Amino acid sequence: xxxxxxxxxxxxxxxxxxxxxxxxxxxxxxxxxxxxxxxxxxxxxxxxxxxxxxxxxxxxxxxxxxxxxxxxxxxxxxxxxxxxxxxxxxxxxxxxxxxxxxxxxxxxxxxxxxxxxxxxxxxxxxxxxxxxxxxxxxxxxxxxxxxxxxxxxxxxxxxxxxxxxxxxxxxxxxxxxxxxxxxxxxxxxxxxxxxxxxxxxxxxxx
Numbered sequence: 038x039x040x041x042x043x044x045x046x047x048x049x050x051x052x053x054x055x056x057x058x059x060x061x062x063x064x065x066x067x068x069x070x071x072x073x074x075x076x077x078x079x080x081x082x083x084x085x086x087x088x089x090x091x092x093x094x095x096x097x098x099x100x101x102x103x104x105x106x107x108x109x110x111x112x113x114x115x116x117x118x119x120x121x122x123x124x125x126x127x128x129x130x131x132x133x134x135x136x137x138x139x140x141x142x143x144x145x146x147x148x149x150x151x152x153x154x155x156x157x158x159x160x161x162x163x164x165x166x167x168x169x170x171x172x173x174x175x176x177x178x179x180x181x182x183x184x185x186x187x188x189x190x191x192x193x194x195x196x197x198x199x200x201x202x203x204x205x206x207x208x209x210x211x212x213x214x215x216x217x218x219x220x221x222x223x224x225x226x227x228x229x230x231x232x233x234x235x236x237x238x239x240x241x242x243x
Contacts, residue, residue: 038187042198055176062206065240068093073213074101074108082213091239093117096154099124099144118241120152129160151175180207185217192223199228
C-alpha cells in the first residue's frame with residue numbers, strides 16, 4: 038500500500054487553510070485517533086494515555102459515537118479533545134458537497150466543537166471553504182501517518198517508521214478501530230514510551 042508517511046509540502050500548499058502541524062511545538066507532540074469510538078480499542082487507547090498523563094484528540098465517526106455514548110463521555114471527562122469525522126466515514130472526493138456537509142452536520146449533533154478531519158484525508162477545496170465559513174470548523178490534517186491501517190505493514194515496521202520519522206510538533210494519526218487493533222496494541226505503548234524518553238509531552242489539539 039503506497040502512501041506518504043510524512044506529509045509532502047505540496048499537499049500543504051494545495052490546502053493552506055488546513056491545520057497540518059501545530060505551531061510552537063518544540064517539546065510537544067499531538068497524537069490523534071480516527072474512526073472510533075470502538076468498544077475495545079478506544080478504552081485501550083484511553084488507558085494507555087492515562088498511564089502516562091497524556092492527552093490526545095479523537096476524531097470520531099458520528100454513527101459510532103451514537104452507538105457508544107459512554108466512550109464519548111469518557112474521552113471528554115478525561116480531558117481529551119473530540120473531533121468530527123463525518124457520520125458515515127464519507128470520502129469527500131466521491132460525494133456532492135451538499136451531501137458531505139449534511140453528513141458532517143449530522144455528526145455535529147453529537148460531536149460538538151469545531152475540529153474536523155476528513156476520512157482518508159480526502160476533501161475538496163470547496164468543501165473546506167464551506168466547513169470553515171458556514172460551520173466555522175477547523176479542518177485538521179496531519180504531519181505523520183502511522184500506517185497502522187495498512188494490512189501489508191508488519192507491527193515492528195509500523196513502529197520503526199513512526200519512531201524514525203516523528204518530530205516535535207507533529208500531528209500523528211493512529212486508528213482506534215478493529216482494523217488497526219493488532220498493530221496499535223503493539224505500537225502505541227512503545228511510541229509513547231519513546232516520546233517520554235525524548236522529553237516531549239502529548240497534548241490535545243485546541
